[in-house]
């Protein structure tokens with residue numbers, strides 16, 4: 647929720663499930679005052695992502711400034727549970743930041759397991775195929791190919807300055823990966839589908855949930871994937887009894903050395 651002296655400050659973090667709410671927040675800057683100057687990134691001054699903590703849902707919203715550094719967005723948390731919200735922005739004169747906050751929708755809920763690993767996602771008659779490997783500790787090239795009714799889609803529409811917008815979150819702690827599209831509409835080399843290419847900075851081995859927003863025939867849709875970076879340590883190794891003096895978790899902590 648805080649980085650480089652900037653803090654995401656929601657007016658409330660408790661929301662009634664199923665009810666549209668005027669959700670408001672500010673970003674407090676290093677001087678202790680609400681930030682009012684923002685750079686435009688991908689066509690917007692602030693991108694707001696909300697997912698349930700079990701990564702079962704995804705919303706990509708664009709709050710409106712309502713004065714004095716306050717942002718407002720109509721937000722509906724569909725059901726009871728814990729959610730994570732992310733504000734993705736760059737203050738004027740500063741670098742890009744992603745700040746997060748936990749939100750809570752009261753009531754009983756059943757936690758769900760992470761959806762199974764899959765390279766194919768379907769949404770509203772579209773099929774999106776994921777190609778490329780997530781490599782821990784590296785920038786990983788990912789290609790997403792969009793088709794509809796068995797035919798490649800070659801007339802994707804620009805959405806937020808690209809033919810697709812990809813958000814990647816690490817399962818377990820919802821760490822937010824930085825993802826960069828390869829090329830943009832109108833640069834003379836980037837085609838409007840069927841393939842959209844991204845580079846994702848993958849911090850560690852583990853499972854990730856990827857959400858692709860793409861626009862076609864006037865509507866934005868989201869395709870979601872679960873992908874794995876590297877090999878996971880086997881539970882048998884992680885839980886086998888070893889003398890206390892021999893750290894058995896060196897495998898899973900190896901990435902701190904990079």
Ligand SMILES: [Cu+2]
Pocket residue numbers: 690692693694706707708806
């Ligand atoms: Cu956005």
